[in-house]
Amino acid sequence: MRCIAETAPTPNPLPPGRRASERDVFLRNFHPRDIPRIAEIVSDALREHYEPSLYLSLSQQWPQGFLVVQDRDAVPQGFLLGVNQTPGEARILMFAVDARWRDRSIGRTLMEEFLKRSRARGLVRVTLEVRVGNQTALRFYTRFGFSVTDLLRGYYSDGESGYQMTLPL
Numbered sequence: 126m127r128c129i130a131e132t133a134p135t136p137n138p139l140p141p142g143r144r145a146s147e148r149d150v151f152l153r154n155f156h157p158r159d160i161p162r163i164a165e166i167v168s169d170a171l172r173e174h175y176e177p178s179l180y181l182s183l184s185q186q187w188p189q190g191f192l193v194v195q196d197r198d199a200v201p202q203g204f205l206l207g208v209n210q211t212p213g214e215a216r217i218l219m220f221a222v223d224a225r226w227r228d229r230s231i232g233r234t235l236m237e238e239f240l241k242r243s244r245a246r247g248l249v250r251v252t253l254e255v256r257v258g259n260q261t262a263l264r265f266y267t268r269f270g271f272s273v274t275d276l277l278r279g280y281y282s283d284g285e286s287g288y289q290m291t292l293p294l
């Protein structure tokens with residue numbers, strides 16, 4: 126028997142600077158088999174480690190809010206996990222793209238689709254939290270129209286503060 130890590134194809138990133146086209150990547154809903162690869166992206170990009178069961182339980186609350194972008198080898202290279210636990214409000218809990226696949230509009234593709242689905246669900250705003258020092262993500266969210274609505278002092282486990290950001294839909 127072979128384990129998942131042995132059978133997973135090697136990620137095949139695009140040359141630097143080349144934007145991912147529809148032929149290179151494919152957006153779809155999360156599937157439980159994605160968990161090991163998503164956990165790897167979370168570990169690298171967000172420096173967090175969660176139980177696999179957490180991804181499963183969060184995916185069940187609003188399955189269309191958990192989006193994955195896979196490459197041509199069907200390997201997830203980015204994802205956005207949003208929930209709708211408060212009436213009228215979507216909350217983005219996790220959002221990351223593998224470092225080798227950034228700056229190719231994968232994040233934008235994920236966010237645009239998530240906002241579309243949030244509107245279609247009749248939600249009126251999207252919220253998220255971001256580290257105050259995460260300039261890349263702050264710039265990304267600001268470009269989408271998010272604005273800072275709260276300062277969360279010492280919000281992260283290492284003591285860094287966070288911003289809550291909100292986008293009215």
Ligand SMILES: CC(C)(COP(=O)(O)OP(=O)(O)OC[C@H]1O[C@@H](n2cnc3c(N)ncnc32)[C@H](O)[C@@H]1OP(=O)(O)O)[C@@H](O)C(=O)NCCC(=O)NCCS
Pocket residue numbers: 142143144145170171220221222223226227228229230231232233234254255256259261262264265
């Ligand atoms: C935030 C994050 C998800 C964005 O993902 P991404 O796939 O790199 O996003 P995009 O490619 O759509 O956009 C990123 C930048 O690349 C630029 N870009 C996109 N396509 C481009 C292209 N073809 N040529 C040049 N630049 C391009 C965008 O304009 C954007 O510019 P910016 O640096 O001024 O923000 C990613 O940086 C990430 O995973 N970061 C680590 C985890 C993290 O911080 N998550 C958020 C926690 S709150």
